[in-house]
Amino acid sequence: MVQVWYMDTEETDQRLEHHRNPPAYLELDDLYQKTGVEYFKINADEYQSDNTLTELRAKRGYTYDDEITCSEKCLPDYANKLKAFFTEHLHTDEEIRLILEGSGYFDVRDNEDNWLRIKVVKGDLIIIPAGIYHRFTLDTNNFIRTRRYFVGEPVWAPHNRPADEMDCRKSYIKHQSENFVQFNKV
Incomplete structure (x- = not known):
C-alpha cells in the first residue's frame, strides 16, 4: 500500500526516505x-485482467501503454x-x-509548495495530474519496472520549473484552489 x-x-x-522529524504522514x-x-x-501479476485498471482505461481513454524498467543494468x-x-x-498530460x-x-508539490513523497511498490497505480510540479527517483533498491499509460500516442515532454504560464499549470492551480472537487475522479 502506498505511503505518503x-x-x-x-x-x-x-534515494533515501527524507522524513521530517518527527515524521508527518498523509492519508x-x-x-x-x-x-x-x-x-x-491493482493486481500487478494479472494487471491485464484487473477490473479496476480495465475500468480506468475505458473511462479515462488510455489507449496506449508501454513498459519501462529503471535500473543501472x-x-x-x-x-x-x-x-x-x-x-x-x-x-501537459496526466502521468499514469x-x-x-x-x-x-x-515527489509532488502540495498547495503550499511543500514536497510530499509518495512511496510506490508493486501493485500501486498512481495518476499524477497534468500541470503539477513533480519528480521521480528510485529508492535504495535501485530498481523499478512500471507500465505507463497514455491517451493516444505517448507525449512525455517534461517542462522544467518555472512553467507557470502554461495552460495546464493554470488549469491545475484552478482545480487545486477548489480542492480538486470532481476533478477527474473515477
Missing part, C-alpha cells in the same frame, strides 16, 4: 485534496536519466504509472 509523507529539506541522497484523501494525485491498488544512460527524472517538472516490480518515489 512530508519531506525534509535535506539535500542528501535522493490518501488528504493527498488527493492537496495535489489531485489519485491512487489505485536496464536503462541506457542511467545516471543522466535519473537526473532528468529528479528535476522538478510538469507535463502502475508498478509491476520494485519500488521508488514520486
Whole structure:
C-alpha cells in the first residue's frame, strides 16, 4: 500500500526516505485534496485482467501503454536519466504509472509548495495530474519496472520549473484552489 509523507529539506541522497522529524504522514484523501494525485491498488501479476485498471482505461481513454524498467543494468544512460527524472517538472498530460516490480518515489508539490513523497511498490497505480510540479527517483533498491499509460500516442515532454504560464499549470492551480472537487475522479 502506498505511503505518503512530508519531506525534509535535506539535500542528501535522493534515494533515501527524507522524513521530517518527527515524521508527518498523509492519508490518501488528504493527498488527493492537496495535489489531485489519485491512487489505485491493482493486481500487478494479472494487471491485464484487473477490473479496476480495465475500468480506468475505458473511462479515462488510455489507449496506449508501454513498459519501462529503471535500473543501472536496464536503462541506457542511467545516471543522466535519473537526473532528468529528479528535476522538478510538469507535463501537459496526466502521468499514469502502475508498478509491476520494485519500488521508488514520486515527489509532488502540495498547495503550499511543500514536497510530499509518495512511496510506490508493486501493485500501486498512481495518476499524477497534468500541470503539477513533480519528480521521480528510485529508492535504495535501485530498481523499478512500471507500465505507463497514455491517451493516444505517448507525449512525455517534461517542462522544467518555472512553467507557470502554461495552460495546464493554470488549469491545475484552478482545480487545486477548489480542492480538486470532481476533478477527474473515477
